[in-house]
Amino acid sequence: MSIIKVENLSKDFGSISAVKNVSFEVEEGTIFGFLGPNGAGKTTTINILCTLLSPTSGKAFISGHNCKDEPSSVRKSIGVVFQDTTLDKDLTAYENLLFHAYLYNVKRSDRKARIHDALHFLDLYDRKNDLVKTFSGGMKRRLEVARGLIHKPRVLFLDEPTLGLDPQSRAHLWEFIVKLPEMHNVTIFMTTHYMEEAEVCNKIAIIDNGEIITRGTPTELKKTVGGDVIYIKTSDNMKAGPEIEKLFNITVNDKNGELYLTVPKGDALIPEIIRTIGEKVLSVRLQRPTLNDVFLKITGKQIREENVSSNDTMKNAVRSYRKKFDRN
Amino acid sequence: MQCGHTGRNLIETNAVYVIVAREFKKFIREKSRLISTLARPLIWLFLVGGGMSKLVSFGSGISYMQFIFPGILGMTILFSSIFSSISIIWDKEFGLMKEILVAPVSRFSIVIGKALSGMVISVLQTIIILMLFPFLGMELSILSILSIIGIASLLAFCISALGIIVATFFESFESFGAIINFIVMPMFFLSGAMYPVDKLPSILKVITRINPLTYGVDAFKHAIFSDSSIHDFSLLTDLTFLVISSIIAVAVASFLFERKG
Ligand SMILES: Nc1ncnc2c1ncn2[C@@H]1O[C@H](COP(=O)(O)OP(=O)(O)OP(=O)(O)O)[C@@H](O)[C@H]1O
Numbered sequence: 001m002s003i004i005k006v007e008n009l010s011k012d013f014g015s016i017s018a019v020k021n022v023s024f025e026v027e028e029g030t031i032f033g034f035l036g037p038n039g040a041g042k043t044t045t046i047n048i049l050c051t052l053l054s055p056t057s058g059k060a061f062i063s064g065h066n067c068k069d070e071p072s073s074v075r076k077s078i079g080v081v082f083q084d085t086t087l088d089k090d091l092t093a094y095e096n097l098l099f100h101a102y103l104y105n106v107k108r109s110d111r112k113a114r115i116h117d118a119l120h121f122l123d124l125y126d127r128k129n130d131l132v133k134t135f136s137g138g139m140k141r142r143l144e145v146a147r148g149l150i151h152k153p154r155v156l157f158l159d160e161p162t163l164g165l166d167p168q169s170r171a172h173l174w175e176f177i178v179k180l181p182e183m184h185n186v187t188i189f190m191t192t193h194y195m196e197e198a199e200v201c202n203k204i205a206i207i208d209n210g211e212i213i214t215r216g217t218p219t220e221l222k223k224t225v226g227g228d229v230i231y232i233k234t235s236d237n238m239k240a241g242p243e244i245e246k247l248f249n250i251t252v253n254d255k256n257g258e259l260y261l262t263v264p265k266g267d268a269l270i271p272e273i274i275r276t277i278g279e280k281v282l283s284v285r286l287q288r289p290t291l292n293d294v295f296l297k298i299t300g301k302q303i304r305e306e307n308v309s310s311n312d313t314m315k316n317a318v319r320s321y322r323k324k325f326d327r328n
Numbered sequence: 329m330q331c332g333h334t335g336r337n338l339i340e341t342n343a344v345y346v347i348v349a350r351e352f353k354k355f356i357r358e359k360s361r362l363i364s365t366l367a368r369p370l371i372w373l374f375l376v377g378g379g380m381s382k383l384v385s386f387g388s389g390i391s392y393m394q395f396i397f398p399g400i401l402g403m404t405i406l407f408s409s410i411f412s413s414i415s416i417i418w419d420k421e422f423g424l425m426k427e428i429l430v431a432p433v434s435r436f437s438i439v440i441g442k443a444l445s446g447m448v449i450s451v452l453q454t455i456i457i458l459m460l461f462p463f464l465g466m467e468l469s470i471l472s473i474l475s476i477i478g479i480a481s482l483l484a485f486c487i488s489a490l491g492i493i494v495a496t497f498f499e500s501f502e503s504f505g506a507i508i509n510f511i512v513m514p515m516f517f518l519s520g521a522m523y524p525v526d527k528l529p530s531i532l533k534v535i536t537r538i539n540p541l542t543y544g545v546d547a548f549k550h551a552i553f554s555d556s557s558i559h560d561f562s563l564l565t566d567l568t569f570l571v572i573s574s575i576i577a578v579a580v581a582s583f584l585f586e587r588k589g
């Protein structure tokens with residue numbers, strides 16, 4: 001059953017079309033990834049789904065409720081972790097969650113237990129009485145996820161949950177996120193532009209310039225790129241190359257002293273190659289297509305430049321500006 | 329405290345309660361804010377009031393310092409209510425407002441919660457200021473203390489609601505100075521807090537007539553001084569004006585909140 005349904009959704013900001021005629025559905029109990037570069041329209045779509053923006057045209061439904069016309073039913077069934085933190089830094093972790101429990105009218109008898117469960121689940125229980133301003137970025141993010149779970153939403157939105165975190169904190173956060181659908185019976189709608197993070201998603205839609213350019217499971221999408229690449233170093237490339245070509249009927253190329261070939265199932269082919277030209281092989285490595293390659297193939301550009309984009313520089317500037325104020 | 333009840337309530341008591349509780353907790357936690365909000369009235373009372381009392385004198389045995397005491401109460405309420413409401417801009421900038429807006433809480437409840445927050449904090453400060461009373465050589469009956477607290481609540485609610493309207497027009501804190509200069513200071517000086525309203529030029533007099541603080545200060549004068557020559561309106565006029573403007577302010581603020589979020 002689809003818990004999120006989006007039909008021909010568009011949103012204009014003046015002359016900018018942030019979202020253009022987007023349609024998709026999300027199955028209950030799955031992790032849905034909305035991927036795209038900066039300014040693609042991910043946050044705008046989330047804002048429409050969580051009732052903070054009304055669409056210019058088109059419709060969005062969450063468990064059958066129209067996001068525009070029945071905001072209060074929609075709000076009851078969703079939890080949101082916004083791209084920028086929305087915690088009160090002058091309150092403790094516990095107080096932030098308690099604030100949330102009251103806002104969502106959680107029964108008095110359940111409040112404490114739910115807050116404690118959420119804190120335990122995200123590994124923050126020991127810090128529950130500390131002011132949030134003393135938390136690291138990763139802890140704040142986990143606290144926001146914990147908060148989003150307090151009222152037992154049916155859908156949890158995570159807008160760039162790992163943005164700005166170091167690789168360790170990112171991995172730590174993902175550990176919790178992947179357990180959510182099963183343990184908390186919640187559907188996850190997440191955005192990211194770290195493509196490798198999207199591997200955990202059951203379904204993915206890639207959005208660029210406000211339009212969905214492709215969708216499917218991570219495996220399906222990666223298949224469209226054309227398969228795995230096997231790199232082989234041998235003691236005699238001149239001989240080994242044609243030998244492999246003849247045996248498996250594939251083109252083999254030579255690059256930087258390494259042979260490489262593209263095949264649909266690389267892992268199955270490696271043992272055969274070794275069996276036939278084994279004595280010449282020095283090393284073999286397999287490169288699987290990444291979601292990045294998918295984006296690259298469709299749009300001809302990288303989803304995320306390795307060097308810091310100007311947009312990120314701006315975000316960092318805003319962050320440090322905020323930090324200055326947060327101390328007050 | 330009612331809880332666990334999810335109907336189509338006009339007002340969600342849980343949400344209102346927690347909005348006020350958060351504001352209150354932050355207020356008492358932040359010692360510097362508490363001290364500075366209490367220092368301001370003291371400075372005005374003793375430096376301005378003390379200095380001016382040599383220059384100005386009233387009949388009926390009231391010193392200038394005593395004359396401005398209702399105005400100082402009004403000032404305390406004006407500042408703390410406006411500050412409390414303006415913290416909405418802060419919440420918008422630092423995100424907590426989004427957490428509130430995405431919750432299943434009516435915009436009306438949010439406005440009421442914020443207005444009550446301003447009220448609670450202002451009344452708390454009023455009570456502390458009242459403790460200074462014995463030092464001014466005035467004695468207040470229990471009845472007048474209770475009426476001061478009642479008037480303070482009404483006035484603070486009204487000004488907080490007006491402050492929410494102001495806050496809906498700003499997205500960032502940079503406009504803070506403008507709000508103080510163009511809204512708070514004129515409201516203060518054109519309220520009869522520092523000098524009797526009837527001595528003002530007529531254009532400014534019009535402004536004093538639509539300024540809720542005028543009526544609040546006048547109501548305080550009713551509660552503090554028995555001499556009838558010192559106030560401009562009847563107590564009934566004062567209270568009616570405050571009640572009506574509170575209702576209008578809450579309605580407008582809820583409307584703006586609903587529209588702009
Ligand atoms: N309130 C707004 N007013 C005007 N333009 C806006 C507004 N919000 C978003 N936009 C524009 O809409 C487009 C999509 O923005 P959006 O924030 O949805 O992108 P995003 O995919 O979330 O990007 P990021 O990865 O940087 O968060 C951008 O061009 C942005 O400038």
Ligand SMILES: [Mg+2]
Pocket residue numbers: 042043044083159
């Ligand atoms: Mg975004």
